[in-house]
Every structure is written in C-alpha cells, then in structure tokens.
Amino acid sequence: MEHPENSSEYAGLQVNAGVAQPSIVNPYLSKIRKKRHQLYSPGEYVEGILKGDVSMLSQAVTLIESVLPDHQALAQEVIEKCLPYSGNSVRIGISGVPGAGKSTSIDAFGTHLLRDYGGKLAVLAIDPSSEKTKGSILGDKTRMEKLAVHPKSFIRPSPTAGSLGGVARKTRETIILCEAAGYNHIFVETVGVGQSETACHSMVDYFLLIQLAGTGDELQGIKRGIMEIADGIVINKADGENVEKAKLAASHFRNALHLFPMPDSGVLPEVRCYSGFYETGIDEILKMVFDYVDKVKDNGYFQYRRNEQSKYWMYESVNERLKSDFYNNSKISEMLKATEAGVLGGKVTSFVAAKKLLDTYYEGLRNT
Ligand code: GDP
Numbered sequence: 001m002e003h004p005e006n007s008s009e010y011a012g013l014q015v016n017a018g019v020a021q022p023s024i025v026n027p028y029l030s031k032i033r034k035k036r037h038q039l040y041s042p043g044e045y046v047e048g049i050l051k052g053d054v055s056m057l058s059q060a061v062t063l064i065e066s067v068l069p070d071h072q073a074l075a076q077e078v079i080e081k082c083l084p085y086s087g088n089s090v091r092i093g094i095s096g097v098p099g100a101g102k103s104t105s106i107d108a109f110g111t112h113l114l115r116d117y118g119g120k121l122a123v124l125a126i127d128p129s130s131e132k133t134k135g136s137i138l139g140d141k142t143r144m145e146k147l148a149v150h151p152k153s154f155i156r157p158s159p160t161a162g163s164l165g166g167v168a169r170k171t172r173e174t175i176i177l178c179e180a181a182g183y184n185h186i187f188v189e190t191v192g193v194g195q196s197e198t199a200c201h202s203m204v205d206y207f208l209l210i211q212l213a214g215t216g217d218e219l220q221g222i223k224r225g226i227m228e229i230a231d232g233i234v235i236n237k238a239d240g241e242n243v244e245k246a247k248l249a250a251s252h253f254r255n256a257l258h259l260f261p262m263p264d265s266g267v268l269p270e271v272r273c274y275s276g277f278y279e280t281g282i283d284e285i286l287k288m289v290f291d292y293v294d295k296v297k298d299n300g301y302f303q304y305r306r307n308e309q310s311k312y313w314m315y316e317s318v319n320e321r322l323k324s325d326f327y328n329n330s331k332i333s334e335m336l337k338a339t340e341a342g343v344l345g346g347k348v349t350s351f352v353a354a355k356k357l358l359d360t361y362y363e364g365l366r367n368t
Contacts (some may be wrong), residue, residue, distance in 0.1 A: 006210065013222070032167075039071075039074065040056075044056075046064075046081045046180075047143040048328040049177055049181045050082075050085060050180060050181070052182045053181075056178060064094065065160070066173055079173050082177055082179075083180075086175070086176040086177075088149055088184060089183060089184045089185060090186070090290075091179055091204040091205045092185070092204055092207075093187075093201060093288060094109075095191070095192045095196075095207070095210065096189070096191075096192045096209065097212075099193070099212075100211065101121065101237060101276045102189055103189075104143075105210060105234075106166050106189060106276075109276075110147045110150070110153060110281050111143070111150065112146060112286060113185060114153065117286070117290070119185055120152045120153070120154070120183045120321060121147070121153045121183060121185040122155075122177070122178035122183040122185070122187070123152070123154070124158075124186065124188050125156070125188065125189040125190065126158055126196050127157075127196070128202050129191070131160055139254045154178060156174060159174075164196060165319075165320050166320070168197075168200070168203070169313070170178070171188060171203065172203045173312060175188070181296075188204055192226070194208070195228060197229065198229070202309055202312055202313070203313075205296075205302060205306070206231045206289050206293065207229055207230055207231050207232075208231065208234060208285075209230040209232070209233045210234055210235075210236050211234070211253070213235055213237070213238070213245040214245050227269075231292060232271070232285075232289065233253050233271045234272050235249050235271070235272070235274070235353060236276050238274055238277065238281065239275035239278045246273040247273060247293055247311070256303060257307070265296050265299075265301045266295070266296075266299055266301060267295050270288050272284055272285050292333050315357065317340045326361055329361055329364065331359065331364050332357060335356075335360060339353045340353075340354065
C-alpha cells in the first residue's frame, strides 16, 4: 500500500516500503522451555538434592520461587522431606550499603573459606528491590568471579516476590534445601538499607556488617540500630592510602560498641579491617566468625538463637498467610476500592472501615 506521507502534501519526503524481517522469536525456544519446566515427583527432587545434584537443587529452588500454586505445593512437600537433613551448617549474613564491597568480599571470604575449612558453600541473597529492578544485583555470579566457577559453591540470586517477607521466606526455605544438599556453609547477602537486614538477621547464626571508612556511615549505623544486631563489624577497602582511615574508623566502632550492653550471645562483637579486593585480612575475619560460632555452641546460644528464629518464622508464616488470604478474597477485593474511597472522602473512619472489611471476610468464612 502507498504510504500516506508520500502524498504530494509532504513535499520533499519519500517513504520507501520496508523489507519483511525474519521473526525475532527463536523457533527452538519453546522446545528448550518445555524441557526446563519438566517437573519431578517430590521423592525425585529429594533424592537428587540429598545426592548433592546441583541441577535438581536449582530446579527445586525455582519451585520455591514460583508463584504458581501447584509449584508451591510441590516445593512445600520437598522442603518438608528435606527438613530432617537440614540444620547442619553455619549460616552467615553479610550486609553493607551498595558499593561497600559485598560481592568482592564474598568472593574473597568464600574462596578462602573453601580452601582452609573445606566443605561446600551456598551464597544466597535477600534483595527486596529485586521486584522493581526485575533481577537482583545481589548474589550476582558475574560479580563473584572466583566463586562462580568454584566446584564447591552454589550461588543463587535473590528471589523476587511482592514483599520483603515473601523474599525472606523463600531465601530461608532455600537454606533448608542447600543444607540437605550438603552445603555446610551458607552466606546470605543483603543490602544494608531498610528492613532487609532484620530479615537476614532472623535466619543466620552470625551477622557480619561491612562498613567503609569515612563515609559518615559509622553514625548512621548506630542510629538505625544496626550495630545492635551485628555480631561483627568489618571495615573494607583498607588498602593503599585508605589504611589509616580504616584503622581510625575501626577504633570509632570499637568505642561505640562499648556503649551498648553485652549482647545475649555473651560475646562482644569484634571489629576488623581488611581489603576484599587485595584479599588481605580475610583469614582473620573467618577466624573471628568461627571463634564466635565455637563460643556460642559451647554456651548454648547457637541453638537458642535457631529455636527463636524457628518460632519467629512460624508467626511470620501465619501472618503472611492471613494477609494474603484476606486480600485475595474476592469479596474483599470487590469492596476494597470503595471502602478506601470512603475513608479518603471522610465518610467513614479508618477503624469502622477496617471493621466492616474484617466482618465481611469472617462472615464469608463462616458461610463456606
Ligand atoms: P557491593 O555493591 O557491596 O556488592 O560492592 P562491590 O563488591 O560491587 O564493590 C563496589 C566497588 O568497590 C567495586 O568497584 C570494587 O572493585 C570496589 N572494591 C571492593 N572491595 C574493595 C577493596 O577491598 N578495596 C578497594 N580499593 N576497592 C574495593
């Protein structure tokens, strides 16, 4: 058909007909997809995981991350069957603001750990922003060059889920599968902003905070209460001209830590300087972590903390389920917008509106 802009009205403009392009869709993709989505029975997943089969482990983790109800049901069955084989690991949370050097440090910590302590290492992540960015920067393999090709490591980027609670739960469930697959060291990376640190703290045995010298973060950390949950503080980039500044920052942290009461663990947090990039001071940090683990295993705090975490996750799961059942209820979603408008328009108070919604929900439950 003649292009409308070739009419004489558009003097000096000539539009040529285009050339048909081949389809941009790879015709083999659907075949590959099908293969990848093949599902196994719960027993098959568990058998593969217990054998340490990385492909089976990855596929089971994908089920945990899936939003499809039948995938979720399958995942829960696999998790339950793996539970008796889990728990036999040291779980270490690693947190720091973006740019603090988390990926670089995890690469260095991980390779030194596997070299000196043996075993297997899984690196997981909690990144609540991954939903927005459609892909997580935490747990990114390309940023952990050495670990990514290490035969004893398993790296998994953060799951994406609507809420921080959802992301954190999936990571916690993934820990169980990794432990059943024989990973006796687990790193959980998280970004040092907002609530994700608390979520990470609720699933690890040791919480390591990475800080930088001279960024003013020292004080922010204290303000946000992060220091109370840190079991150890490490100052990265203590290399070149930065060494003295890092030492100074470390002494500030040590002084600040003295202002806090003795933690429940009975072990005072230590402060160390290191360079993730030049791999200096790494072995001292690993020793600090494992000394802590030895102490808390001796004094009983290790098990106490894990029990407390299990309790916390029981309540978290109940809360999450109640919330999602409520908001996914068809009657509630029908009413929600109008009720919200009523509150915004000042026609009804928040409390009356909430009561009406809840009453409707429970009445619906009674009638089913
Ligand atoms: P993340 O965002 O916390 O994961 O930080 P990255 O590991 O991506 O590091 C951020 C930047 O800091 C990168 O350019 C790294 O090369 C650099 N970096 C990380 N560790 C060190 C270190 O020990 N010394 C120096 N000088 N630079 C580092």
